[in-house]
Amino acid sequence: MPGVGALLCRGGAALREAGIENARMEARWLLAHVLNTTPETLLRDPQAPVGEDAAARFEAALTRRAAREPLAFITGxxxxxxxxxxxxxxxxxxxxxxxxxxxxxxxxxxxxxxxxxxxxxxxxxxxxxxxxxxxxxxxxxxxxxxxxxxxxxxxxxxxxxxxxxxxxxxxxxxxxxxxxxxxxxxxxxxxxxxxxxxxxxxxxxxxxxxxxxxxxxxxxxxxxxxxxxxxxxxxxxxxxxxxxxxxxxxxxxxxxxxxxxxxxxxxxxxxxxxxxxxxxxxxxxxxxxx
CATH class of the missing domain: 3.40.50.150 (Vaccinia Virus protein VP39)
Incomplete structure (x- = not known):
């Protein structure tokens, strides 16, 4: 089961490769959206485990953002x-x-x-x-x-x-x-x-x-x-x-x-x-x- 920190590292790298500015910050916003929490909360415990379903939803959100869909449309x-x-x-x-x-x-x-x-x-x-x-x-x-x-x-x-x-x-x-x-x-x-x-x-x-x-x-x-x-x-x-x-x-x-x-x-x-x-x-x- 992946942890918050590992997912954010992977997500930030994927968005950076797609040409997204502030890639790590946007990855944090997307994971917070998936987990129904705040970006600040994620930073408090980078080792916190993330369930497989939530990790899959995060990957799907990353794919959408890497295709340059606006962050606001993904989070709503x-x-x-x-x-x-x-x-x-x-x-x-x-x-x-x-x-x-x-x-x-x-x-x-x-x-x-x-x-x-x-x-x-x-x-x-x-x-x-x-x-x-x-x-x-x-x-x-x-x-x-x-x-x-x-x-x-x-x-x-x-x-x-x-x-x-x-x-x-x-x-x-x-x-x-x-x-x-x-x-x-x-x-x-x-x-x-x-x-x-x-x-x-x-x-x-x-x-x-x-x-x-x-x-x-x-x-x-x-x-x-x-x-x-x-x-x-x-x-x-x-x-x-x-x-x-x-x-x-x-x-x-x-x-x-x-x-x-x-x-x-x-x-x-x-x-x-x-x-x-x-x-x-x-x-x-x-x-x-x-």
Whole structure:
């Protein structure tokens, strides 16, 4: 019966040979997932025996990761903001860069009451914002029914079902409401660039969540058209940007009658979130302030 340490050595070597960065750490995460424990617990007793069934499941997980399937899809979980979320191959894996949008919302110092998340996927953005603003309610929309169902499961696990609803639809076309805050991490990769992305992304994450058309801006064109009818007076839209897209997206927004209220950079200094406002002012000045 193999021990924890031996399995981790073998697993780290296999992943390193497959070109995985941080191979030993990922092997530890996979074994912890198989054993339903934490990576820290594994390190306390490297001689602890691992049953044959668990060892076989670990080998199967290593095979999947060596084929460059994302770690999050193997474990079925990913962290975002302060939350742990269920993920699945029909949704984009939440990324740290996207947390920049939540930071931008927090930095405004304005508590939204009604929140809309377009292309919600796992529900990451909406649920993170709702976790920070206890008076807010929100709606997440995704084209894929299975994504909307997964986001609803995440809301239930996090105790946010009473404030979050999810529906499957073609973004804003089925909506007849206005919101204080509109969030979106739209597809923004130029179609021709997708095959050159990391194998984990190009081969395994949903193309529909990546493909922004020939120039990467198709989703922003749709958003610029929809946002004036979705934003309440005094409301703001916070959209994720691809690298170098802030100028083009700002121009699309201004052409639609929106104003650029600011940009926020990610930890690499890349403008990652753009804040857009409609020309309408809030009734009474503070109608949407917390």
């Amino acid at each position: 979980r990913a962290g975002f903001w302060t939350l742990e979320l269920e993920v699945a191959p029909h949704t984009l894996i939440p990324r740290a860069d996207t947390e920049t949008l939540v930071e931008a919302v927090m930095a405004r110092g304005v508590a939204p009451r009604r929140v809309l998340d377009l292309g919600t996927g796992t529900g990451a953005l909406l649920l993170a914002v709702l976790s920070e603003f206890p008076e807010a309610t929100g709606l997440g929309v995704d084209l894929k029914p299975e994504a909307a169902a997964l986001a609803a499961r995440n809301a239930a696990r996090l105790g946010l079902s009473h404030r979050a609803a999810f529906l499957a639809g073609d973004w804003a076309t089925a909506l007849d409401a206005r919101f204080d805050l509109v969030l979106s991490n739209p597809p923004y990769i130029a179609a021709g660039e997708i095959p050159a992305l990391m194998p984990e992304v190009a081969r395994h994450e949903p193309t529909s969540a990546l493909d922004g058309g020939a120039d990467g801006l198709d989703a922003y064109r749709a958003l610029a058209t929809a946002l004036p009818g979705l934003l309440a007076p005094g409301g703001v839209a916070v959209l994720e940007l691809g690298q170098g897209q802030d100028g083009a997206v700002g121009a699309l927004a201004r052409a639609a009658g929106l104003s650029v209220a600011g940009l926020r950079a990610d930890l690499s200094g890349i403008p990652r979130a753009i804040l857009l406002e409609s020309g309408q002012k809030a009734i009474g000045g503070d109608a949407h302030r917390g």
